[in-house]
Amino acid sequence: MDAANESSEGAPFILLGLTTSPGQQQPLFVLFLALYVAGILGNGLIVAAIQASPALHAPMYFLLAHLSFADLCFTSVTVPKMLANLLAHDRSISLAGCLTQMYFFFALGVTDSCLLAAMAYDRYVAIRHPLHYATRMSRAMCTVLVGTAWLVSHLHSLLHILFMARLSFCASHQVPHFFCDHQPILRLSCSDIRHIQLLIFTEGAAVVVTPFLLILASYGAIAAAVLRLPSASGRLRAVSTCGSHLAVVGLFYGTVIAVYFQPTSRYEAERGRVATVMYTVVTPMLNPVIYSFRNRDMQGALRSLFTGRRISSSDS
DSSP states (O other): OHHHHHHHHHSOEEEOOSOOOHHHHHHHHHHHHHHHHHHHHHHHHHHHHHHHOGGGOSHHHHHHHHHHHHHHHHHHHHHHHHHHHHHOSOOEEOHHHHHHHHHHHHHHHHHHHHHHHHHHHHHHHHHHOGGGHHHHTOHHHHHHHHHHHHHHHHHHHHHHHHHHTTOOOOSOOEESSSSOOHHHHHHHOOSOOHHHHHHIIIIIHHHHHHHHHHHHHHHHHHHHHHTTOSOHHHHHHHHHHHHHHHHHHHHHHHHHHHHHSSOGGGOOHHHHHHHHHIIIIIHHHHHHIIIIITOHHHHHHHHHHHHOOOOOTTTO
């Protein structure tokens, strides 16, 4: 029995992916390759345009550059492996590889969450306290917000991985998912997972739900200010912008909360995979469109990036 357990402990995990149907694998490969390339190009162009344009050195764009970089890395943690597995016969991943993927997935996901909250706070200050914007959102303050986001996310991820690394796996190693995610891995464990579930519902909730509530509070205050605008066209434009932001934020946090904040015994693999696609592939692809490509300053910076003409802050 001990020898069997040791053998099982050293066995790799098998990622079953989005589907086991051979007829669906190639269409899914083409679809997710297109989504991945679109996300990488969109976020990569934003980072390059903000770095190249002096007109985009405002706090909002500083935060946006970090969000785009985090999104670019976030999708790259899971999607390339998923694409490879859609075409490969060998879908195995070692325990070390699984924990490494999980570490960066958690860290970058929480970084995204914190940066979205920082961007919502930036818009709140800009609209509700425009006279104090330069002091409240100074470069030093932005650096603190970004640094805190990256630090908190990696501490969060390290804490969870240290607990996950102590688990024993003595049953099936087939993971009904396209990457090593928390819930399906926990369901394979024959260890006591109550302490990990407690961690998810306490510390995990703090780093996910708290930013979400801050975003809702910020946009609530922004909405109150927008309704007092004298111009009907100005109100409509502001409502359209805030509405699109909240739609993406709701999709991101809604699916994250639905997947992680439930007992492992209630986790359903098929629904979990669909929800996970929303926040690992779809929202990182939508963020460039929602936050940037509808922005005239960003459009000008992207044109200058392709034409080689440098735009100064006075040109914007």
